[in-house]
Amino acid sequence: MLEIRNLHATVEGREILNGIDLTIRPGEVHAIMGPNGSGKSTLANVIAGRDGYVVTEGEIRFDGKNLLEMAPETRACEGLFLAFQYPVEIPGVANLYFLKAAVNAVRKYRNEPPVDAMDFWELIHERMELVQMADSMLKRSVNEGFSGGEKKRNEVFQMTVLQPRFAVLDETDSGLDIDALKVVADGVNALRGPERGFLVITHYQRLLDYIVPDYVHVLVNGRIVRSGDKSLALELEEQGYALYNEEPGRARRVAA
Amino acid sequence: MNDSTQALERLATSDYKYGFVTDIEQETVPPGLNEDVIRLISAKKEEPEWLLEWRLEAFRYWLTQPEPNWVRVHYPPIDFQAISYYAAPKQKGDGPKSLDEIDPELRRTYEKLGIPLAEQAMLAGVAVDAVFDSVSVATSYKGKLAEKGIIFCSFSEAVREHPELVKKYLGTVVPYRDNFYATLNSAVFSDGSFVYIPPGVRCPMELSTYFRINASNTGQFERTLIIADEGAYVSYLEGCTAPMRDENQLHAAVVELVALDNASIKYSTVQNWYPGDAQGRGGIYNFVTKRGLCKGRDSKISWTQVETGSAITWKYPSCILRGENSVGEFYSVAMTRDYQQADTGTKMIHIGKNTRSTIVSKGISSGHGQNAYRGLVKILPTAENARNHSQCDSLLMGDQCGAHTFPYIEVQNPTAQVEHEASTSKISEDQLFYCKQRGISAEDAVSLIVNGFCKEVFKELPMEFAVEAQKLIELKLEGSVG
Numbered sequence A: 001m002l003e004i005r006n007l008h009a010t011v012e013g014r015e016i017l018n019g020i021d022l023t024i025r026p027g028e029v030h031a032i033m034g035p036n037g038s039g040k041s042t043l044a045n046v047i048a049g050r051d052g053y054v055v056t057e058g059e060i061r062f063d064g065k066n067l068l069e070m071a072p073e074t075r076a077c078e079g080l081f082l083a084f085q086y087p088v089e090i091p092g093v094a095n096l097y098f099l100k101a102a103v104n105a106v107r108k109y110r111n112e113p114p115v116d117a118m119d120f121w122e123l124i125h126e127r128m129e130l131v132q133m134a135d136s137m138l139k140r141s142v143n144e145g146f147s148g149g150e151k152k153r154n155e156v157f158q159m160t161v162l163q164p165r166f167a168v169l170d171e172t173d174s175g176l177d178i179d180a181l182k183v184v185a186d187g188v189n190a191l192r193g194p195e196r197g198f199l200v201i202t203h204y205q206r207l208l209d210y211i212v213p214d215y216v217h218v219l220v221n222g223r224i225v226r227s228g229d230k231s232l233a234l235e236l237e238e239q240g241y242a243l244y245n246e247e248p249g250r251a252r253r254v255a256a
Numbered sequence B: 001m002n003d004s005t006q007a008l009e010r011l012a013t014s015d016y017k018y019g020f021v022t023d024i025e026q027e028t029v030p031p032g033l034n035e036d037v038i039r040l041i042s043a044k045k046e047e048p049e050w051l052l053e054w055r056l057e058a059f060r061y062w063l064t065q066p067e068p069n070w071v072r073v074h075y076p077p078i079d080f081q082a083i084s085y086y087a088a089p090k091q092k093g094d095g096p097k098s099l100d101e102i103d104p105e106l107r108r109t110y111e112k113l114g115i116p117l118a119e120q121a122m123l124a125g126v127a128v129d130a131v132f133d134s135v136s137v138a139t140s141y142k143g144k145l146a147e148k149g150i151i152f153c154s155f156s157e158a159v160r161e162h163p164e165l166v167k168k169y170l171g172t173v174v175p176y177r178d179n180f181y182a183t184l185n186s187a188v189f190s191d192g193s194f195v196y197i198p199p200g201v202r203c204p205m206e207l208s209t210y211f212r213i214n215a216s217n218t219g220q221f222e223r224t225l226i227i228a229d230e231g232a233y234v235s236y237l238e239g240c241t242a243p244m245r246d247e248n249q250l251h252a253a254v255v256e257l258v259a260l261d262n263a264s265i266k267y268s269t270v271q272n273w274y275p276g277d278a279q280g281r282g283g284i285y286n287f288v289t290k291r292g293l294c295k296g297r298d299s300k301i302s303w304t305q306v307e308t309g310s311a312i313t314w315k316y317p318s319c320i321l322r323g324e325n326s327v328g329e330f331y332s333v334a335m336t337r338d339y340q341q342a343d344t345g346t347k348m349i350h351i352g353k354n355t356r357s358t359i360v361s362k363g364i365s366s367g368h369g370q371n372a373y374r375g376l377v378k379i380l381p382t383a384e385n386a387r388n389h390s391q392c393d394s395l396l397m398g399d400q401c402g403a404h405t406f407p408y409i410e411v412q413n414p415t416a417q418v419e420h421e422a423s424t425s426k427i428s429e430d431q432l433f434y435c436k437q438r439g440i441s442a443e444d445a446v447s448l449i450v451n452g453f454c455k456e457v458f459k460e461l462p463m464e465f466a467v468e469a470q471k472l473i474e475l476k477l478e479g480s481v482g
């Protein structure tokens, strides 16, 4: 469902991604691991279409469509979701209101009428239970004054309400205790199904105990230097990234 | 420059939707201002001698006053002799006796404006006093209000029917010498609303006035006087629109509020006068003096305003907190775009003990819009334990607009606590991207964020007004799709 071919991208004129190839089929969960600054968030931002991330080469197809030609909101309406590494605060805009605006924007794109108030209410409450979110969070302004953990939980909550076909989670587990981590995993696992794909960016192997990936990729210096199954994550946990991180030249040889 | 910045810069091209002109026979006094014109206005209104004298005194004083020269607003000199000081729709025979008798053309105007003049007003729980140019056309639900002893009528009618009340309070909060435009208003005011809530009565519905400037080359000088007697409560709404015209029109109103012991007045304005075109031609000069006197102990006056229109807005709805424990509030959203200028704020004058005031001001500027907050918090020596909290936030859209904050604080009593917070922000790329990533278009994202910015003020508005205010802001933000 998501095909990335030879993707090169620059930020402020500096090449961050240098030739990424990645194919994710419906139903698959892929994990991307890699040291800080290796380009994981950059990849997530390029997929989501953020301004300032310039694709200089390569392509991304989403269900066969050219993703890079679409505006970020179109990508979202097509079913792409990004759980932000650093969720943004929007003062004065109630979480619930924001979520409803998002749901209705997607529905409008699909030529569907605005969501029925009762249906929405039920869905919201079911999802809140799933991610163990307090009612009071709905009235609070989007992410304003939320703790780090609440912000991440809110991202997962939004994901489970919007039910995207493809979701990128950017270090949603960072800074979470084990209980919060399980909540994140529950959210993902609840949505997991033959029609959906996930790209889970993480620093730590432990999330992958709960969200068991089909594939694990190691991203170093803007390239995928190694791919494998879930055991690769364990191996990385033991050995770290030092092996891949000495200098870009070597990393490229490993990948090839 | 990236997409969303461009989108922001492209804001501000939606058309003014209230710019139609009503084709109606007008009775207009020829332009010009002299004592004869004032006598004519007074005679048309069958005013008592004392009121004519008051007007004339104001006029003579006005002649001695120079036109104010404000720092932050710029406009060509106004030719006060080129303005007509009285315009009224010509009536067939006597004046309308009921809502059904109002000129159908006029009613259509109000319908276009969405004013619930007739029965809908009852359903909406709103009693409307509609001021069309200088004459109050209809006041609905007078009967129902009269049962409670509430007086809600046009100012002219109040002068005829309740002269003792008018005489007792007129000019007690805004004396005719107050400022250039208040003086002018005192001399030539044509109509406006009058409200009196008797002791212990809670007004059962929102009272509402819609002002509309229709005739060209006329000024609108309405005068509003609201009195809440002991223990009374009233919520008053004021909405304003005007047709599009190339020349500037002057609107110099005076609003006086008086709250006696334990009384509370809530005054909400949504001001959407014609702002002029995208090049800054035409539009209303909105020079208004609004002031409330918390005369009694434990009284409260709360101003909420959403200012989106006018070429120039110059107004400082203020509170004089004389009664012990009295409370003054000012909640304001002022939005300027194109070449609009707004210089607005409030004055909180603390005289009584334990008086408290709150100021929340939100300024939004786009295009070449200039927005200034100007506020005075004055704690007099008598105001033991006075408290004030002020918060002034500015939101800038694009880089050609401006926001300016001028807080003046004068504390003459050491027990006072005065806090002032100010911030200036832009809609961040991060916020826009976050919204877009959830499927929300750039335009909707901007209006979502702006509405969020205004939330603290909007939540002070009565429900139906809050919705209208939100729609107005959205309308003003239209044209931002990148």
Ligand SMILES: Nc1ncnc2c1ncn2[C@@H]1O[C@H](COP(=O)(O)OP(=O)(O)O)[C@@H](O)[C@H]1O
Pocket (backbone or CB within 6 Å): A011, A012, A016, A034, A035, A036, A037, A038, A039, A040, A041, A042, A043, A052
């Ligand atoms: N918006 C940005 N502006 C400038 N540099 C950036 C930006 N985003 C990422 N970078 C740079 O790109 C590199 C990769 O960053 P990132 O994708 O965030 O890495 P990761 O998520 O793997 O830690 C870093 O060197 C970072 O400084």
Ligand SMILES: [Mg+2]
Pocket (backbone or CB within 6 Å): A040, A041, A042, A085, A170, A171
């Ligand atoms: Mg990152």
